Amino acid sequence: MTSKFKIALATLALVTGGISSAQTLLNGSYDVAREFYKDYNAAFIAHYKKTAGKDVKIDQSHGGSSAIARSVADGLDADVVTMNTSTDVEFLANAGVVAKDWAKRFPDNASPTTSTMLFLVRNGNPKGIKDWDDLVKPGIQVIVVNPKTGGNGRYAYLAAWGYAKKKGASDAQAAEFVGKLYKNVPVLGKGGRDATTVFLQRNIGDVLITFESEVLSVNKEFGEGKVDAIYPSISILAENPVAVVERTVAKKGTADLAKAYLNYLYSDEGQEIAARHALRPRSQAVLKKYATTFKPVQLFTVQELFGSLSEAQKVHFNDGGQFDKLYTVK
Amino acid sequence: MSSLSSVASPAAVLPGSPAGGKRAARRVLPGFHLTLGYTVLYLSLIVLIPISALFFKTFTLTLDQFWVAVTSPRVLASYRLTFGASLIAALVNLVFGMLVAWVLVRYTFPGKKLVDALVDLPFALPTAVAGISLTALLAGNGWLGQYLEPMGIKLAFTPAGVVIALIFVGLPFVVRTVQPVLEDAEKELEEAATSLGATRLQIFTKVILPHIMPALLTGFAMAFARAIGEYGSVIFIAGNMPMISEITPLIIIGKLEQYDYAGATAVAVVMLVLSFILLLVINALQAWQRRNAGAPA
Numbered sequence: 001m002t003s004k005f006k007i008a009l010a011t012l013a014l015v016t017g018g019i020s021s022a023q024t025l026l027n028g029s030y031d032v033a034r035e036f037y038k039d040y041n042a043a044f045i046a047h048y049k050k051t052a053g054k055d056v057k058i059d060q061s062h063g064g065s066s067a068i069a070r071s072v073a074d075g076l077d078a079d080v081v082t083m084n085t086s087t088d089v090e091f092l093a094n095a096g097v098v099a100k101d102w103a104k105r106f107p108d109n110a111s112p113t114t115s116t117m118l119f120l121v122r123n124g125n126p127k128g129i130k131d132w133d134d135l136v137k138p139g140i141q142v143i144v145v146n147p148k149t150g151g152n153g154r155y156a157y158l159a160a161w162g163y164a165k166k167k168g169a170s171d172a173q174a175a176e177f178v179g180k181l182y183k184n185v186p187v188l189g190k191g192g193r194d195a196t197t198v199f200l201q202r203n204i205g206d207v208l209i210t211f212e213s214e215v216l217s218v219n220k221e222f223g224e225g226k227v228d229a230i231y232p233s234i235s236i237l238a239e240n241p242v243a244v245v246e247r248t249v250a251k252k253g254t255a256d257l258a259k260a261y262l263n264y265l266y267s268d269e270g271q272e273i274a275a276r277h278a279l280r281p282r283s284q285a286v287l288k289k290y291a292t293t294f295k296p297v298q299l300f301t302v303q304e305l306f307g308s309l310s311e312a313q314k315v316h317f318n319d320g321g322q323f324d325k326l327y328t329v330k
Numbered sequence: 331m332s333s334l335s336s337v338a339s340p341a342a343v344l345p346g347s348p349a350g351g352k353r354a355a356r357r358v359l360p361g362f363h364l365t366l367g368y369t370v371l372y373l374s375l376i377v378l379i380p381i382s383a384l385f386f387k388t389f390t391l392t393l394d395q396f397w398v399a400v401t402s403p404r405v406l407a408s409y410r411l412t413f414g415a416s417l418i419a420a421l422v423n424l425v426f427g428m429l430v431a432w433v434l435v436r437y438t439f440p441g442k443k444l445v446d447a448l449v450d451l452p453f454a455l456p457t458a459v460a461g462i463s464l465t466a467l468l469a470g471n472g473w474l475g476q477y478l479e480p481m482g483i484k485l486a487f488t489p490a491g492v493v494i495a496l497i498f499v500g501l502p503f504v505v506r507t508v509q510p511v512l513e514d515a516e517k518e519l520e521e522a523a524t525s526l527g528a529t530r531l532q533i534f535t536k537v538i539l540p541h542i543m544p545a546l547l548t549g550f551a552m553a554f555a556r557a558i559g560e561y562g563s564v565i566f567i568a569g570n571m572p573m574i575s576e577i578t579p580l581i582i583i584g585k586l587e588q589y590d591y592a593g594a595t596a597v598a599v600v601m602l603v604l605s606f607i608l609l610l611v612i613n614a615l616q617a618w619q620r621r622n623a624g625a626p627a
Contacts (some may be wrong), residue, residue, distance in 0.1 A: 149573075324402070
């Protein structure tokens with residue numbers, strides 16, 4: 001009896017030991033990156049097996065960028081976070097779960113990919129929209145995300161503001177320009193997908209301001225040829241930052257794996273997969289290869305015009321900030 | 331836990347000790363102390379502790395910060411919309427929910443069971459689905475919206491759309507509270523009233539309405555409370571424009587999205603207190619109505 005029991009126990013130990021030898025990694029990421037990371041994970045698992053000789057299993061947790069950040073701060077055991085605004089990683093750094101100097105831990109501000117804001121117009125561009133100036137004309141309806149509830153909306157707002165500034169406007173003039181633009185907004189989407197639905201399914205508005213990477217999914221979901229992508233003359237560089245969650249990797253002993261996982265994003269393979277999902281690669285070679293997807297735009301960075309996203313947050317989006325004034329000050 | 335054990339022991343002794351020592355009045359029903367202890371414990375775990383956590387979070391704000399957070403123009407506008415639209419929706423449900431309950435109780439018709447089951451649908455349906463369907467229906471290119479919009483009636487992406495979504499989610503509360511009371515109502519009373527020469531209107535206002543009034547008010551209060559907290563169905567149809575169609579729960583989500591936990595809980599506390607006051611008023615109204623209805627007859 002006892003010997004049988006011992007054997008059973010030993011087998012159990014072996015089996016569980018076998019399972020735990022394959023490390024698992026949890027990637028906390030934003031909603032629309034699901035498809036990209038599905039492909040990327042498959043490539044990384046093969047790469048890791050080849051280089052480190054180990055099997056890994058990668059789980060993903062997706063949600064609104066800030067919802068994920070909140071759950072990681074509250075204790076979700078993600079090993080790495082891959083976000084679409086640095087605000088979310090900054091929040092985790094302040095919460096002490098991500099290194100304070102996270103932006104220096106990986107190349108290019110710890111952002112292996114970027115995106116930008118552009119316009120989607122109805123097929124054939126019936127209203128002849130070419131640039132930001134066309135969006136403030138009377139009679140044009142613009143669909144955009146509420147900057148209070150979505151990173152997509154914050155980038156759209158900052159892109160418009162930055163355009164005005166780049167054209168030499170003063171702060172007051174920029175405020176007036178952005179104010180005119182939001183006067184043309186009949187519906188503020190709650191998030192990126194919500195705005196896309198309003199524009200394409202409800203058929204409201206002449207132009208949708210959204211991420212470049214959203215164009216691909218629009219074409220995939222609603223069929224090619226329903227919308228045209230319009231590249232404005234100037235737009236914003238939106239970085240997609242990544243970071244290791246120090247709290248989790250210390251507990252699970254996955255520091256090396258987490259690092260390898262994020263580093264591989266910068267490899268040629270990683271950059272190519274990103275490019276196929278319409279995320280702008282940092283690698284110039286890959287960018288050139290996908291030149292048809294990524295039309296050249298004059299891009300400015302958040303740092304250049306606003307200092308940082310958190311500073312932009314304070315001035316523009318906090319209660320009583322510039323965005324509130326657009327609606328409350330007449 | 332200690333409160334539970336201390337109240338549990340006398341209840342356990344109770345059957346064995348007939349005199350009960352100095353215990354003044356023995357209740358007819360057994361286990362009052364046990365159930366009270368259970369009630370307090372359960373309410374604490376499920377309601378009071380989470381809500382007190384909410385209050386504690388707001389204490390991280392100074393009074394000034396709290397005041398600014400809960401009285402900024404956008405937030406004030408959202409209170410007006412949330413409470414106003416909820417009130418209108420609950421009132422509409424009060425009238426039409428009663429009608430539905432009336433028809434379901436007093437009439438038989440083919441497919442009645444099916445209609446009866448349909449009433450519960452807003453309970454079961456994920457609210458986001460309700461919101462998306464209503465928007466698809468009422469938007470400018472929707473089934474109904476395409477006819478309404480040329481007439482100048484815009485429902486989707488306006489405050490009116492918010493009211494419609496809230497009517498949808500609140501309907502079952504009124505129907506389901508009034509229905510059983512109507513079923514129990516004695517038809518003989520109405521027949522007696524008729525034989526005594528009462529008009530139909532008199533029967534309704536003097537016989538039926540007083541009888542179902544408490545249930546109606548309960549249903550109204552529940553529909554109203556539900557509407558105040560509703561989020562999923564509303565955000566899709568509201569359009570979410572600051573000062574016009576932003577509901578308070580959206581303001582809270584917006585603050586959370588920007589990691590303003592304290593500000594979010596501050597607004598939530600205001601909502602909670604306002605809702606609690608309104609529900610108290612409705613409860614008081616109910617008690618008053620019951621006393622009034624009970625006394626003269």
